[in-house]
Amino acid sequence: MSLATIKTGLTISKTYKVRYRAKNIYGWGLYSDITDIKTIKVPAKPEAVTAVITSTNVLFTWTKPVEYGSAVTGYNIQFKKKDGTFAADPSFCVGLLTSPTCTMPMS
Numbered sequence: 001m002s003l004a005t006i007k008t009g010l011t012i013s014k015t016y017k018v019r020y021r022a023k024n025i026y027g028w029g030l031y032s033d034i035t036d037i038k039t040i041k042v043p044a045k046p047e048a049v050t051a052v053i054t055s056t057n058v059l060f061t062w063t064k065p066v067e068y069g070s071a072v073t074g075y076n077i078q079f080k081k082k083d084g085t086f087a088a089d090p091s092f093c094v095g096l097l098t099s100p101t102c103t104m105p106m107s
Helices: none
Strands: 015-018 035-038 050-053 057-061 101-105
Touching: none
Parallel strands: none
Antiparallel strands: 015 035, 050 057, 057 101
């Protein structure tokens, strides 16, 4: 017996009210408390990063991705290392960025 179900055809960014009840050989039980389910998804993949070089900095920018019903609250930017892996650079653009920009000083 499955204790899960999948409902298709729902609308993104809409709140649905849900309840359930169980049945055995003696009949139906009471309904559960009603709970709200909001149909949201993780943000879409951002577009490619662009870079603008000034006399002292490199400004990285990107387009804000589709939010799918919940506001984007931060970004994480990583750079490719010599070994082919990606990691955040601890000297700049660290932590939770709140706008789609990052400035790296030129050295």
